[in-house]
Amino acid sequence: MSKNTPLKVTSIRLSEKEFKMIEQLINSFNDYNEFDFKAVTKNDVIRLAIKRLYEQEIPEESRKLED
Numbered sequence: 001m002s003k004n005t006p007l008k009v010t011s012i013r014l015s016e017k018e019f020k021m022i023e024q025l026i027n028s029f030n031d032y033n034e035f036d037f038k039a040v041t042k043n044d045v046i047r048l049a050i051k052r053l054y055e056q057e058i059p060e061e062s063r064k065l066e067d
Helices: 016-032 042-057
Strands: none
Touching: 016 042
16 A cells, blocks of 8 residues: 555444454464564454455456556
């Protein structure tokens, strides 16, 4: 993401189960990438999930987002 890209802030409510799922993913990513100096955050997990779901569900020719 470019440093000049304005960010939109949102708030989401998670059930206890969803929160634990995200924590398990964070632990999994951090265990896998033990030499990375930046730990994975909840925001990173949510961003990656959105990106993967978008790429899976929206055909490339239909995408109208700018990088």
